[in-house]
Amino acid sequence: MSADPYSARVRALFADPAHAGQLDGGRTVAVAGQDVRLELSGAATGERLDALRFRAWGCPHVIAAAEAACTGLEGAT
Numbered sequence: 182m183s184a185d186p187y188s189a190r191v192r193a194l195f196a197d198p199a200h201a202g203q204l205d206g207g208r209t210v211a212v213a214g215q216d217v218r219l220e221l222s223g224a225a226t227g228e229r230l231d232a233l234r235f236r237a238w239g240c241p242h243v244i245a246a247a248e249a250a251c252t253g254l255e256g257a258t
Contacts, residue, residue: 187241195241200251204234217243221251228258 187195203209204222211220217239224232233255235247 191241191245194245194248198235198244198248200234200248200255201236201244202234203236204232207232207234219243219247221247230254230257 203220204224207222207224209220209222211218213219218237219239220236222234222236223230233251235251237244237247
């Protein structure tokens with residue numbers, strides 16, 4: 182077992198979060214608990230999610246998960 186707590190995927194997503202920030206003019210929701218805070222901002226046209234951004238306060242896993250979620254959901258219906 183590796184002593185490194187972060188996988189290569191987590192390290193890559195954490196190092197370059199393309200979706201970090203707040204989306205001006207979008208809708209924002211926030212959740213907080215257990216020393217983690219996450220804000221998601223999104224904009225949609227009809228049923229399509231045009232843009233999704235996040236702001237996260239927590240460990241690298243939280244930031245990497247938020248980036249992965251935004252990457253997977255942006256452009257989806």
